[in-house]
Amino acid sequence: MQEIDFRTDLLPLKDQLFRLALRITLDRAEAEDIVQDTLLRVWERRAELSGVVNSLEAYCLTVCRNLALDRKERKEAQNLSLESGSYDAADNTLSPQEQLEHDDRLRRIHRLFCQLPERQRSVVQLRDIEGKSYKEIATVLGLTEEVVKVTLFRARQSIRQQYEKIEAYGL
Amino acid sequence: MDYKYIEQLVERYWDAATTPEEEQILRLFFRQSDIPQPLLRYKDLFDYEAAERSIGLGSDFDRKVLAAVVPATPVVVKARRRSWAESLRPLYQAAAAVAVVVLVGIGAQRSFQKDGAAWDYNPASYNDTYDNPQQAYKVLEDGLEMFQRTASADTVQADKQVVSQ
Numbered sequence: 001m002q003e004i005d006f007r008t009d010l011l012p013l014k015d016q017l018f019r020l021a022l023r024i025t026l027d028r029a030e031a032e033d034i035v036q037d038t039l040l041r042v043w044e045r046r047a048e049l050s051g052v053v054n055s056l057e058a059y060c061l062t063v064c065r066n067l068a069l070d071r072k073e074r075k076e077a078q079n080l081s082l083e084s085g086s087y088d089a090a091d092n093t094l095s096p097q098e099q100l101e102h103d104d105r106l107r108r109i110h111r112l113f114c115q116l117p118e119r120q121r122s123v124v125q126l127r128d129i130e131g132k133s134y135k136e137i138a139t140v141l142g143l144t145e146e147v148v149k150v151t152l153f154r155a156r157q158s159i160r161q162q163y164e165k166i167e168a169y170g171l
Numbered sequence: 172m173d174y175k176y177i178e179q180l181v182e183r184y185w186d187a188a189t190t191p192e193e194e195q196i197l198r199l200f201f202r203q204s205d206i207p208q209p210l211l212r213y214k215d216l217f218d219y220e221a222a223e224r225s226i227g228l229g230s231d232f233d234r235k236v237l238a239a240v241v242p243a244t245p246v247v248v249k250a251r252r253r254s255w256a257e258s259l260r261p262l263y264q265a266a267a268a269v270a271v272v273v274l275v276g277i278g279a280q281r282s283f284q285k286d287g288a289a290w291d292y293n294p295a296s297y298n299d300t301y302d303n304p305q306q307a308y309k310v311l312e313d314g315l316e317m318f319q320r321t322a323s324a325d326t327v328q329a330d331k332q333v334v335s336q
Contacts, residue, residue: 006240014236015227022226032228036236043240109219129223133191153187159216160185167212 004046004056010039013057016130017064023125024068026114034071038064061140065122072118105166112162120155127152174207181213 004010014035021031021038042049042060053059113124122141126132134145134152141148180197183189189197200206201217301307 006237011233011236014232018228019223019226032232035228036232036239039236040239105215106219106222109215113219127191128194128220131191131195149187156185156187163216 003050004043006039006043009056010043010060013060014039016057017060019129020061020122020125021064021068023113023121023129024065024118025072030071031068034064034067037067041067055136055139058136058139061126062142065140069118108166109163112159112166115162116155116158120151120158123148123151124155124159174210177210181210 017035017038018031021034022028025031025034038060041063042056049056049059113121116124119141123137126137126140132140134148137143137148138145143151177197177200180189180193184194184197198217198221201210201214202221206214299307301310
């Protein structure tokens, strides 16, 4: 890989990183901080990464996910006394403006996605939103392609089940 | 239109058996406004995914993150060595463009001038091309011979084509 340039190589990844961080943390402000940390961290390590990392995008996504998981763990450790089983309580992914713009059904689907376990959420995010291949997802998440496929299968089955309930009963 | 293919794709999508290309077909399909009734129920799902794809960070973020990075990266203007032939390239291009315009202009002007002069069909105003009648006769004879040769060659070729068919 050639020398990394911040503006042309790293900055264009910000939206993709933000969406992944948001999918994990479910908090816009936190996701934005994570993207900034990711970009700065990779930038500081650029000298050692040149020639070692095949895909800068995959590497950044991995760093971003790890940072997001760290933050989530720390947050959960701080809030042990609170019941944190549901992700709904921390669901600040949509700004007030967007909340108004999204109609009720899309908000319900959003909740379906947010209720998945973190690994399934990340896989669905990388596959269905970012359109990545199993191989790319496996690289980012440090899993085998087979595990990625099984995880995606479970996530989609779960979404289907809930989705059809919404369709049938408007739940 | 037959939507069975899309229905099969949706079914395979739920089973995580679709390829990224097939999933792209589904995304494009559900982006349409007129979805057939049996498939309409899946439109919201794909609309949601499309909306999620448009989420991003604004230029405020760029300013903030660049401010944190800029001290380490002063803007370096890289000077490149160029040979004199390379640096004269724009000049060649301009000269070539001017030459094309001039040539086209001259050509157009000439053809307009030709069109402008009407043909004179009056035999009284014809001028002799040759002063010597023998030379004139020779030129006419050569011309007719050439015509005959061309005509007979065409006839032979046409006959051959007929035979080969």
